Amino acid sequence: MTVTDAPRIITARLEHDDSHTLERYLATGGYEGLRKALSMTPEDVAREVDAVSLLGRGGAGFPAGRKWSMLRKAPTAYLVVNGDESEPATFKDHLLIERDPHQLIEGVVIAAYAIQAARVFLYVRGEFALGLERVTSALNDAYEHGAVGNDIFGSGFSVDVVVHPGAGAYICGEETALLESLEGKRGFPRIKPPYFPAAVGLYGEPTVVNNVETLSNLPWVMVHGSEAFTALGAGRSTGTRLFALAGHVRNPGVYEVEMVKTTFRDLIYAPELGGGIPEDRELKAIIPGGVSAPWFGPQHLDMPLGQDEVGDAGSMLGSGSVVVMDDSTCVVRAAWRITRFFWRESCGQCTPCREGSGWLEKVLRRIEDGVGRASDIDLLMDVCDNLAPGVSWPPQQTTICVLGPSIPSSIASGIRMFRDEFLVHVKDGGCPYA
Amino acid sequence: MTPAGAGHLTPEVVAEAREILDLYPHRRSALIPICHLAQRQDGWLRPEAVTEIAELVGITPAEVIGTASFYEMLRTTPVGTYVISVCTNIACMLRGAYELLEHAEQSLGVRAGATTEDGEFTLEEAECIADCGRAPCLQVNHRFVGDVTAESFDQLVDDLRHDRRHDDIPSHGTLVRVRRQGGLRVDEATVRAERDAAAAAMAERAAAASGGQHGAGTTTSGSAS
Numbered sequence: 001m002t003v004t005d006a007p008r009i010i011t012a013r014l015e016h017d018d019s020h021t022l023e024r025y026l027a028t029g030g031y032e033g034l035r036k037a038l039s040m041t042p043e044d045v046a047r048e049v050d051a052v053s054l055l056g057r058g059g060a061g062f063p064a065g066r067k068w069s070m071l072r073k074a075p076t077a078y079l080v081v082n083g084d085e086s087e088p089a090t091f092k093d094h095l096l097i098e099r100d101p102h103q104l105i106e107g108v109v110i111a112a113y114a115i116q117a118a119r120v121f122l123y124v125r126g127e128f129a130l131g132l133e134r135v136t137s138a139l140n141d142a143y144e145h146g147a148v149g150n151d152i153f154g155s156g157f158s159v160d161v162v163v164h165p166g167a168g169a170y171i172c173g174e175e176t177a178l179l180e181s182l183e184g185k186r187g188f189p190r191i192k193p194p195y196f197p198a199a200v201g202l203y204g205e206p207t208v209v210n211n212v213e214t215l216s217n218l219p220w221v222m223v224h225g226s227e228a229f230t231a232l233g234a235g236r237s238t239g240t241r242l243f244a245l246a247g248h249v250r251n252p253g254v255y256e257v258e259m260v261k262t263t264f265r266d267l268i269y270a271p272e273l274g275g276g277i278p279e280d281r282e283l284k285a286i287i288p289g290g291v292s293a294p295w296f297g298p299q300h301l302d303m304p305l306g307q308d309e310v311g312d313a314g315s316m317l318g319s320g321s322v323v324v325m326d327d328s329t330c331v332v333r334a335a336w337r338i339t340r341f342f343w344r345e346s347c348g349q350c351t352p353c354r355e356g357s358g359w360l361e362k363v364l365r366r367i368e369d370g371v372g373r374a375s376d377i378d379l380l381m382d383v384c385d386n387l388a389p390g391v392s393w394p395p396q397q398t399t400i401c402v403l404g405p406s407i408p409s410s411i412a413s414g415i416r417m418f419r420d421e422f423l424v425h426v427k428d429g430g431c432p433y434a
Numbered sequence: 435m436t437p438a439g440a441g442h443l444t445p446e447v448v449a450e451a452r453e454i455l456d457l458y459p460h461r462r463s464a465l466i467p468i469c470h471l472a473q474r475q476d477g478w479l480r481p482e483a484v485t486e487i488a489e490l491v492g493i494t495p496a497e498v499i500g501t502a503s504f505y506e507m508l509r510t511t512p513v514g515t516y517v518i519s520v521c522t523n524i525a526c527m528l529r530g531a532y533e534l535l536e537h538a539e540q541s542l543g544v545r546a547g548a549t550t551e552d553g554e555f556t557l558e559e560a561e562c563i564a565d566c567g568r569a570p571c572l573q574v575n576h577r578f579v580g581d582v583t584a585e586s587f588d589q590l591v592d593d594l595r596h597d598r599r600h601d602d603i604p605s606h607g608t609l610v611r612v613r614r615q616g617g618l619r620v621d622e623a624t625v626r627a628e629r630d631a632a633a634a635a636m637a638e639r640a641a642a643a644s645g646g647q648h649g650a651g652t653t654t655s656g657s658a659s
Contacts, residue, residue, distance in 0.1 A: 075629040088562035089525040116632045126507045129576040136612040149619040158620040162457045168506030184462035186504040246525035246566035253567040
């Protein structure tokens with residue numbers, strides 16, 4: 001088990017306690033990437049980002065450069081930054097916003113220049129009170145420093161950045177819901193098509209929506225060049241990526257590791273990373289990529305942390321979160337808690353999601369509480385089938401957004417991998433782990 | 435009708451709300467940030483505040499409530515001075531969050547979702563608050579507290595009760611204590627001029643590039659024929 005000696009691209013500065021200040025940022029090469037970008041044409045900056053195959057770090061993994069190229073023929077209206085990190089067990093953007101806000105702002109201005117955005121809205125999850133304070137302070141300093149505002153660094157490019165606080169709603173991480181929220185409405189995802197905000201975005205204008213981690217990579221890419229980035233990782237999964245490791249590990253936390261060259265086993269067991277499972281208990285299951293993702297088992301430990309590799313194996317790298325569950329975990333309870341989350345967070349627009357999530361939660365709850373019926377396991381799969389026909393991966397779409405069809409993932413994983421455990425709950429009239 | 439600013443919201447809040455309104459091309463975008471401001475003043479969205487917010491933003495009070503009620507953080511009923519949100523989502527649950535919540539309920543003497551009789555504490559069961567590296571974790575008025583044990587929870591409550599955490603945990607409703615310095619700096623005319631110039635330059639470069647490609651293509655076909 002080896003952890004590669006890849007450079008840390010977006011977390012290098014975090015070893016300093018004052019990583020969020022302009023002084024530390026400038027002392028560690030801050031805003032050099034922006035100066036370099038401003039010396040190039042916007043098209044060349046966009047081409048450089050296209051060349052690095054920077055897969056979006058928000059969840060869907062859509063290449064950042066391609067999102068931009070949809071607009072490259074003309075200046076665009078808005079750049080919207082998705083900092084509404086709320087996928088359960090995902091806590092990397094929280095770190096980047098709080099600990100290195102200047103890196104984010106620099107990435108934001110580089111992106112704004114590449115697509116010639118007229119204005120930037122930085123949507124930050126409302127619950128990140130300290131993050132909002134840090135990024136607001138950093139923005140004030142960045143204006144003062146000449147890195148945002150009029151005639152940035154004397155380049156003739158001007159752009160304003162506005163920090164916008166959210167107010168607590170998981171669904172606003174979905175980019176069209178985020179745009180609705182930014183327009184001052186309920187966070188209801190928009191009906192597709194149009195599929196991309198590049199066509200119809202904020203206030204109906206062409207808009208690019210990029211994730212915090214995605215944009216935080218840009219300063220380094222500008223300084224070191226796309227080849228230094230693509231030298232890391234393999235295939236489409238280039239560079240490094242942040243993984244938020246949580247659950248039953250000795251050292252939960254956010255780790256920046258080289259993509260593909262690092263495996264789940266490295267992440268969970270390497271002493272300098274997860275450090276293994278406490279009390280040397282056995283691994284039962286892994287939830288890769290957020291709670292919408294189908295689970296993996298111990299047989300997947302040597303799977304590389306690559307978007308296509310994990311996708312081909314029937315799950316997803318998603319938001320870069322990895323939840324470890326050891327052999328003391330009740331999978332019925334885990335599936336119930338995840339389903340309860342979706343039920344609470346369903347926006348309520350579409351019937352399969354609004355009703356299905358509630359029914360699934362109730363049935364899982366009664367199985368866990370020992371009052372389930374033998375037929376409940378088939379009933380769960382039947383309701384899952386109504387949400388995502390065939391209960392396949394990636395799920396079939398029955399609703400406006402992907403929240404609803406993602407709900408069956410944990411339940412189907414639990415039943416397929418541990419059907420006996422569900423049956424024992426029913427047969428014995430209670431949870432064997434309680 | 436009472437003009438906005440002459441009523442419930444203080445002149446300071448109204449002045450700050452007007453600054454926020456100026457940051458957006460459409461007034462309604464300022465709705466959620468202004469609701470946060472009103473909560474800073476009152477701790478929750480009082481009906482009087484809702485009426486004035488509606489006037490400021492240019493929508494009806496029903497539309498304000500219709501939007502605000504969608505969001506967990508915007509409160510249309512009163513809450514305690516300190517809202518304690520204990521995360522019980524998967525990462526925290528695996529590390530004892532429900533046991534912690536049960537302890538919190540006993541310790542405060544209220545069930546999750548309720549407020550203590552003295553109006554000091556509202557206890558809530560929260561969805562993932564993105565601090566899973568320090569699970570089980572909670573927020574007090576959206577300030578993070580991680581690696582919480584039964585003992586550290588009781589200490590926290592004691593500190594809050596005796597005003598010992600005032601510096602890092604303001605009362606409920608105060609979200610961001612840092613204010614944006616100055617409004618938009620780039621005026622409309624500059625934006626338009628720069629964008630027009632950029633569009634022209636991009637078109638020129640695109641024409642030059644396709645012209646070059648066209649030229650190369652001609653040469654190739656020429657040599658082939």
